[in-house]
Amino acid sequence: MSNVRLNDSLYSLFRILPAQASALKRLGITSVRDLLYHFPTRYGDTAQVTSIARLRKGDTSVVFGQISGLQIKKTFRRFPMARPPSLRSGVSGRAEGVVEDNTGKIKIVWFHQAYLAKMITGNSFVRVEGKVSERHNNLYFSNPKIESAPDLFTRTKIHSLYPIYPETRGLTSNWIYHKIQNIFASGILNEIQDLVPELILKTYKLPDLKTSLIYIHTPKKEEHAQVARKRFAFEEIFFIQLERQRVRQESRECAAFIIDKKSEDVDKFIERFPFKATEAQKRSIGHILDDFRSGHPMSRLLEGDVGSGKTAVAATAIYAVATSKPFDHAQGRLQTFGSLQTAYMAPTEILAQQHFESFIKYFRHLPVNIALITGSGSRKFPSKLDPDGWTNISRAQLLKWVASGEIAVLVGTHALIQKSVKFKHLALVIVDEQHRFGTAQRQKLVNRHETTPHLLSMTATPIPRTLALTLYGDLDLSLLDEMPAGRKKIITEIIIPEKRGGAYEKIREELATGRQLYVICPRINGPDPTKELAIQAKSVKEEAKRLKKETFPEYEIGILHSKMRPIEKEKIMSDFKDKKIDILVATSVVEVGVNVENASLIVIEGAERFGLAQLHQLRGRVIRSDHQAYCYILTESQGEKSGERLKALVTAKNGFELAEFDLAQRGAGELAGARQWGISDLGMEAIKNIKMVEAARAEATKLVEDDPTLSKFPLLKERLESSAAKIHFE
DSSP states (O other): OOSOOTTOBGGGTSOOOHHHHHHHHHHTOOBHHHHHTOOOSEEEEGGGOOOGGGOOTTOEEEEEEEEEEEEEEEEEEEOOTTSOGGGSEEEEEEEEEEEEETTEEEEEEEETOTHHHHHSOTTOEEEEEEEEEEETTEEEEESOEEEEOOOGGGSSSOOSEEEEOOOBTTBOHHHHHHHHHHHHHTTGGGTOOOSSOHHHHHHTTOOOHHHHHHHHHSOSSHHHHHHHHHHHHHHHHHHHHHHHHHHHHHHHTSOOOOOOOOHHHHHHHHHTSSSOOOHHHHHHHHHHHHHHHSSSOOEEEEEEOTTSOHHHHHHHHHHHHHTSOOEETTTTEEOSSOOOEEEEEOSSHHHHHHHHHHHHHHHTTSOOOEEEEETTEEEEESOSSOTTSOEEEOHHHHHHHHHHTOOSEEEESGGGGSTTOOOSSEEEEEEETGGGSOHHHHHHHHTTSSSOOEEEEEEOSOOOHHHHHHHTTTSEEEEEOSOOTTOOOOEEEEEOGGGHHHHHHHHHHHHHTTOEEEEEOSBSSOOOTTOTTOOOOOBHHHHHHHIIIIIOTTSOEEEEOTTSOHHHHHHHHHHHHTTSOSEEEEOGGGOSSOOOTTEEEEEETTGGGSOHHHHHHHHGGGOSSSSOOEEEEEOSOOOHHHHHHHHHHHHOSSHHHHHHHHHHHSOTTTSTTHHHHTOOHHHHHHTTOHHHHHHHHHHHHHHHHHOTTOTTOHHHHHHHHSGGGOOOOO
């Protein structure tokens, strides 16, 4: 092979079988670059290898060799009489093979694991690890671990370490290793250019691209592999940051409405909050008002625990906008009529309706028109017939009022981004639980206008600081890290099965005082009894029946889950808010934002099946008032790792601390949403390193500020504009 380039298709270089083609597609590998960036997950060490001639009975050893003679032999076994007659006997099997190195041969036998023989290709090179047994004076491996490996022992000069790559059906680690070595042999490493500027690599003592590729695929020692992984982790975060900073820079070049509200007016509005504003709220409001005065579009993420007062901060931003007049460019002065407009987008109809009602309370004393638009209908406040209430209106009428500028605040779901919704002076877009919307959806609201609206994104999902700095690098960050005064800390208890009765007694006492209860289950329906491996977990429907029959027969019980129609969900939540339902048994559909102040109790069944951030949000459903709230965590397993995670839920002071714990404890690929964000496992490991993230962000910011078009770095610009460098926020 010669003249190989990074963008060349693998199909033009190698003969690829259909099964291998399917496997490569699953892994997202099509080009030379993709394969070179398919990094080993770990490394084996040939220094620990024993030659077959030196094996001894009873030793646990590792050998390398070429496997042959693979065959499956059927055996019959009897099962206990307790089984049904049809299942008392069955066909099992054992697999056999022979491994050979340049010193000898040894037999391998897998008892009751015949499937292993089908996973290994005959005459391939393997690493075998297990205990050496003896029968009839012949040594053999019994049920050893086996994996594909490069044929290192056939080379005269070998490295101690060898790479083990992520495999998938139809594609072995050995195949990947050899194809990468073929690509290396083509001389491509002498031709490729490093996209990361040399000065940055020197600053952080990182190897160049050629060295890093050699180190990560064929390391001579562990330090080589580590420094290469560090370089590629930095590269990935750096490219993400660069893309985010370019978006940020482009946004700053756009014009936005200048909203210069007097501080005393804003202070009077804040004084009307139903609670004393926290310092964190005041600080965040200050950030927003400064952004409004800049003349450039605000791009801010407001992150805060459930109950920390994000809605009040959003209401203050809306107040500043709704009580400001549009600028009349023809007259060169502010208009005397109409107002600047806000679009507030929520992820569900229930939440959109809830915020519509909240904003009515905040703006009832002001001449501000507020409207709601969802798939179910349209509403407007105030009503002509009832100045203190809202009225249903036709969609057509609402759209006319939005287009004319008469509606100052429009709350809605995805209905807001339909082409039929046109604003006259859209100055502010607020997106609640913004990570639930894709970039394209947000941009539909923002990009449709000559003057770019300010953007305030809000989330109650605890996000580790490093992740927020990376994923939302184009957004400024404001944190609500304190609760309003008077809010009692929720009492969280982990309940073992034998203590369930005591928890129910405490719940009964609270229900007797008029409080309400959530019961959260991992499933909607019970497990299928005909499926042997069906997940055994509590279900909404079965648990609701059990609670009604056995535990709380005197109380009204309702159910809520994702398979219900929106109108059914809305009816159930409305009945729960109106106290027609005492106990709501639900899936995690209640996780985001639903506000029922009288509900002060929550039971979470099968808690180990939920992520910590999700558990924290679920728990947040019951800290909406000054009542003492209780959260009972019920588990189905007694695993040590699961226990540690749940204890953190009890001891963590807030969601941010919990998010950091979750990031530190969980594997890179396990962190919720990593796959959605388009970050590799290596990148997720990097996100655990705050210094690396801050360094990558600082370098990307400096590069874009000095050279916004990246004219000095054409290869970097080309890479960023390719789809490979884009990060996904769906």
